[in-house]
Amino acid sequence: MLVPVLAMGGLGVMAVMGVVAAFVITGWIGQPVPVLGFEQTFDQPIDFPHTVHASLLPLDRVAADGQLMDGLGLDCTFCHRTVTTQGNAGVPPVGFCATCHQVIGAADNVQLSILRDAADIIGDDGPSPINWKRVHRLPDHVRFVHEPHIRYLTQNPSAVKGTTDGVKEGAAGVCSTCHGNVAAMQQVEQVESLKMGQCVDCHRDNGAPTDCVACHQ
C-alpha cells in the first residue's frame, strides 16, 4: 500500500512520515512517561487522600477535633476488593464509602459532602455514581489480570519492588511494585512507565512467560 503513496514523491514521503509521527505521538499521549512532562495525575471528582486511608504514618493533616491525624493503615484490598481474585482491581461503590462516611468526617467537609450527596445521604437529587478518572491505564491490546500478579508477588516477596509505607507482607505489600507508594500520595499518580519493556523485564526476571499471547489479546 505504501508503494503508490511513496511514488507520489516528496508529498507522499511527508504523508507517510506524518502518519507514523502521529501514531507515535498519540501512543505516548495515551501512555505518557514523566520524561515528556505529561501529566501523570488528574484532579478527581472527590479529592480522595490515599494518605489518610492507607498510610500507617502520622500525617501532616488536622482532624475535625484539632488533633494531628494518623493514617488509618487500611489494607489496599479493603477497598480494592477484587484485586486478589479477578482481573480488575475494582473501585469501591459509593455505598461502600458511605458505610463509614455517613458518620465519620465533619458534616461540613466539602469533599465528603460530594460523597454523601452521591450516596443520597444528603441532598434530594437521588443517588448517583462517581466517575473517577483513570490514572493507570494499559492499551486495549494488553490483557492484564491482577490476580496472578498479586498471588506470585505475595508468594515471592523478594520480587516486590518498593513498599507501601513500609508494608511488605500480604496482598497490600506488593502493590508498590507497579503503583509505587500509593499510601504516601495525596493524589495518586503514575510512577512507573508500565510500558511493554517494564513488563517484559519483570517477566524475564521472574521466569514468567514472555511470549506475545501471554499479554496480547
Add this chain to the structure above:
Amino acid sequence: MKLNRREFLALTGKTAAGAVIFAACGLPERELIIQSPVDLPEDLVRGEDAWYATSMGDFTNGDGVLVRVMQGRAKKIEGNPDHPVNRGKATARYDSALQLLYNPDRIAEPMLRYSKNGNLVDISWDQAEARFKEALSNATGALTVVTNPLRGHLGSVASKFAAQYDGKHMAFDATEQGVLHGAVKAVLGQDQLPTFDIANAHTVLSFGADWLGTWGSSAGNGVKYGEFRSDERGYLIHAEPRMSVTAAAADLWLAPIPGTEGALALGIARVIVEEGLVPASDVAEFEAAVSGGLGDYGLSAVADLTGVSADRIQKAARQFAEHTPSVAFGGGSAGAHTNGSFNLGAIYALNILVGAVDSKGGVTANPGSAIDGVPASATGASFEDWEAELAEWRAGNVETVIIRGTDIVHGMPNSVAIREALEHVPNVIAFGVVHDDTMEYADLLLPEQTFFEAWGTDIPEPGPGYQVVGTQQPVVGPTISQDESGLISDARGFGDTLLAMSDGSYGSSMESLVKGALSDLHGTGSGSVSASSASLFTNGALQRGGWWDTSKGASSSTGKVRVAQKNPGYSETGELGDGNSMFLMPFHSNSMYDGRLASSPWAQQTPDPISSASWSTWVEINSKEADRLGISEGDVLLIRSTSGEIEALAYPHPGIRPGVIGIPMGQGHDQGGRYAKDRGANVLSILVDEKDSETGALAWAATRVLVQRAGRRMKVPKFEGNVEARPVEPGVPVLVVGVGETAHDAQAANHHEYQKQFLGGDSEADDRE
C-alpha cells in the same frame, strides 16, 4: 510569508488530515473513567457467577433448579443436584423458560380497557389497584379465581382469597389429570400421585404416558431410566398409539387402538393368570380389585379389540410377570377417553397382580403436605365442572373473574364458546408475563413476575416417596431493559397482589408466608436441613432449594377399579362431509408443552425429538396410509371435527398406528408475543366435548376427525433429511472432491459411488462418466 492559492489549499488539506488522524488515534474521554456505582450487590462483582436454588412450579412437576446469575442477570437454568426429584437433570423446557424473563413482548405495566370493545391503555399500579378493588366491591359470592393447577403457597393464597369473597378457585388444565388422580385413589387408595420406582424395576409397563418426554417430571424420570438400563438392563414395554419419546426408547412398543388401553391391560392380566405366572394370593387380591373379572378378556378377543397381535400381548405379559420387580403405570392419552377411569384403573391394578404395591421396584405412595393448609396435590377442575361454570358466566352470575397462569381461551375447545362466556363477565382481571389469547378479553391486565422474581413454594407431584417442600425465591431483581431506558416490566407477584387486596388474615406477603412455613418446618426438628435457629434453617433451605424428610413416607391401601364404561366412545364424523375418518391423538410438545412456553423462541426452535420439526404444527400420519391416500410430506391437511377445523402440514412416518393422526399441542395462538402469534394451528380448539364417564374430565383423545388434503403444499420445517444420510466407516472417505470441484458438486456427483467402492459395492457405476 507568501502563500499562493495552491500552497494554501495544500496546507489546509494536510492540516485537516492531521486533525483527523490525531482525533482518530486519541483516547475517548469515556475510556479514562472508572465509575463507582452507588451500590455493589454481590452479583455485580465482575466475572463471578452466583447459582441460586429455586423452583419453577408452572413449568415442571416440582423439579428443583439452579439459576446462574451474573451481574444481576439470570443466564442459565440447570437441574439442582441436591433436589430429590430431578437430581441435577434438566429438560429443554427449563432453558426456554429463561426467555420469559427477557421476552421483548413482556407486559411492561398495568393496562386497562375502559369498555369491553375498547383498547388497552397503560395505567399506573395505583390506578390498577383502585380498579381491582372496584371489581371486588360487588364480587362477594360472584368471584371466580382461575389458575393453573397450583401446589404450594400460591395455591393456598388463591384458594383463601376466593373463599374470602365466598367465591370459587378453579384450576384449568387443558389435558387434565383428574382421571389419573381418581384412578390412583380408587385402586391404590392414595390422595397424591404415587412415585414409580423405575430405577429398581426390571420391567416397566407403561400406557399412554410419555414419561421420558413430557409426563410427570421427565427430568427425574430420565435419571431413573438411566439407572433402570444400567447393571442388569431393565426391559421397557410401552403402549401408545403413536411413537412418543418413551415409545421410541421401548424394547417392545405396543400401538393399541386409542381407548383400548384398559382392555389391553386386562388382556395381559388374563395371560398372566391363565399361565400361572404369579402367586395365587396376588391373583386373588387382583380379582378382588377388578370387580368385572377377566372373563371378557380372552387373548383373541383382546387382540381383536385393541389391534395388538396375540403374540405381542403374550410376550408383554410373560416379561411383565416373570422379570420382576415390575411396575405398571399409565396416564396421558390412555386416560383421556370416555372410559378413561376404567383404562387407568385396569392399568394400575396390574401392580396388585405382580405384588408391586409399596415394594422396591414398584409403586410407592407419597405422603401429604408437610405444611398445614398448603396443597401437595393439584389438578384441573373437570370439564363437566367447567361447562357448568361457563354457564354461570354466560348467565351473568359471576361479577369478577381473576385469571392467572393459564390461557383458557387457547386451551378450551371451540364447543364451549369460552370467548362468548368471558364477554358476559363484567370484570375480567388477567395476570401474565406475555400477552396471551385470554387477555384479549381482559378488562384489567396486570404484569406478573416470573418465577425468577417471586417468592413461593412448590411441592412436587409425584414426589419421591417422602415429604418434600421446594422453595422458590427471587434470584434477580427487577430487570433493566437492554437500552437502559427502564425496567423490562414493572411486574408484581400474583400472590403478593392478591394478599395486598385481601383482608390480611392469611398473610401480608409471599415472602413472609414462605419464611413462616420454613420456620414451622424448623420446629419439626427433622429433615434435610439442620440448624440451630429458624433464620439459619430458612437460609439453609433456600440455599439447597428446599427441605425434604426421607423418614416421612406413606403407604397404599388397595381398593377397586371403578369400572363404569369398559369400551371407549368417540365423537362422530358422519355428517362432516368428505374425508377420511381418523382418531385424533393430540400430544404435548416436547418444548412448549401445551403452549405455555410458545412465547419463547428457544422452545419454538427446539426440534421435536421424533419428527425433528419446529416452529409449526404438523400431522403425524402412518406412511403406508399416507401413500394409500395420496398424501405426501408438506401437504396442507384440513382436519375437521364437529367442534371446528384446523390446517396443518402432513408428516408421514412409520411411527404411528394406521387410522390415527398425531398433532402436537402448543401452537395456534392469536396472541402470545411475536414468536407465537399466528403460528401453526391449535389442536385443542377442535376437540369434541366427550367426557370420562366417571370424573367428567375432558376425553381429549376421543375425538374423531376427517382428514382431507387442502390442495396446497408447504415445506415442513425440520432437520431430518436436510443432510443426506451416508454410512461412516473407518478408512472410508465421507466425500471425495475432485480438482476444480466444489464440495456441493462432489456431493451431488460422486460420494455414494466412491463409498460403494470402499464398502465393496458396485465399483463400476460412476455417475461422473
